[in-house]
Amino acid sequence: QKEVEQNSGPLSVPEGAIASLNCTYSDRGSQSFFWYRQYSGKSPELIMFIYSNGDKEDGRFTAQLNKASQYVSLLIRDSQPSDSATYLCAVNSGTYKYIFGTGTRLKVLA
Amino acid sequence: GAVVSQHPSWVICKSGTSVKIECRSLDFQATTMFWYRQFPKQSLMLMATSNEGSKATYEQGVEKDKFLINHASLTLSTLTVTSAHPEDSSFYICSARRTSGISSSYEQYFGPGTRLTVT
Numbered sequence: 001q002k003e004v005e006q007n008s009g010p011l012s013v014p015e016g017a018i019a020s021l022n023c024t025y026s027d028r029g030s031q032s033f034f035w036y037r038q039y040s041g042k043s044p045e046l047i048m049f050i051y052s053n054g055d056k057e058d059g060r061f062t063a064q065l066n067k068a069s070q071y072v073s074l075l076i077r078d079s080q081p082s083d084s085a086t087y088l089c090a091v092n093s094g095t096y097k098y099i100f101g102t103g104t105r106l107k108v109l110a
Numbered sequence: 111g112a113v114v115s116q117h118p119s120w121v122i123c124k125s126g127t128s129v130k131i132e133c134r135s136l137d138f139q140a141t142t143m144f145w146y147r148q149f150p151k152q153s154l155m156l157m158a159t160s161n162e163g164s165k166a167t168y169e170q171g172v173e174k175d176k177f178l179i180n181h182a183s184l185t186l187s188t189l190t191v192t193s194a195h196p197e198d199s200s201f202y203i204c205s206a207r208r209t210s211g212i213s214s215s216y217e218q219y220f221g222p223g224t225r226l227t228v229t
Contacts, residue, residue, distance in 0.1 A: 034217070043203045043223040044154070046112075088154070090218070096142055096207070098218055102153040 002027040004091050006101035014109050019076040021104050023089030026070070032092040033065055033072045037085045038103065044088055048074060079108045113137050114206045116221035123194055123228055130190045131224045133204030139184035140206035144218070145177070147200045154203070160187040194228040201225050 003026040013019045021035075032051055036044035050056045050063040050072065062075040072091075076083055086103040093099075113136040123129050133143055143160040158179050159167045166179035178190040187206075191198055203223040207216045 032216070036220075041201075043220040046217060046219055049217055092216065096159055097156070098144075100154050 002091075002093065002099050004089055004099045004101040006087075006089050006104045008102060009105040010107045011104055012107045012109055013079050015079060015081060017079050019079045019083065019106055019108070021074040021076075021087050021089075021106065022071060023073065023091075023101055024071045025089075025091045025099070027091065027093050027099075028067075028070065030067075030070075030091045030093045032094075033063070034090040034092070034098070035061075035063060035072075035074045036088040036090060037083075038088060039085045076106075079106075081108045081110045084108045112208055112217070112219045114204065114219050114221040116204055116224050118224060119222060120225040121227070123226070125195055125228055126193055128190055128192045129194055129226060130188055131202055131204070131226075133187045133189070133206070133221050135185045135206040135208075135219075138206070138208050140187075140208065141184060142207040142216075143181060143187040144205045144207070145179060145187075145189050146203045146205070148203060148223075149200055157189075191226065194226070196228045199226055199228045 005024050035048040037047050038044040048063040050065045056063045060077045064073045084107050086105045088103045089101040090098045115134045117132045141162045145157045146154045157172045160179045160181040162181045168174045181187040205218045205220040
């Protein structure tokens, strides 16, 4: 059974701090990794994707991938209250299916 | 780019009636679309994978005769909930897969979701 695991949280960080969200996956054949943000009552929104080992930066967001250790993380710099949401990690192993984690709830405290 | 729409955004129907939900990729072609449902405070549950021009692939435990999926074109997939009952009330979300610029890689973009309430 291919799995994607995330800590459900809530992860609370003060405004302006760095929020660090982590995700581990079980399938070593996984090739593509995605981070989605989901506000309460809304659908998920793609914020980052990463395919290669290392870091990928986009604005305040940095995705980090370590295939040897089978984890992918998302860093949010200068966290804002508007970043408060559930963050979903998704993994694709080259098939048509994506495996989603259950999400980490982030609270940014003003 | 990569916009996916859904219609309607919410619907209330009576028990026993059928409801059709449309999912459209507005600025790209999607040979594959996905249908999910999500109950409050729970994670996404994949219901089925919709492939243009062929039959949908349903996940284990999802009744294909109750949740009819038609992927008639490269930009449109529909989900029909037949003979709806109150337990079908949920948030239904579609997504469309878009080919990335990187070989064999795809990104998945979600529609805004449809909130179904069956009374």
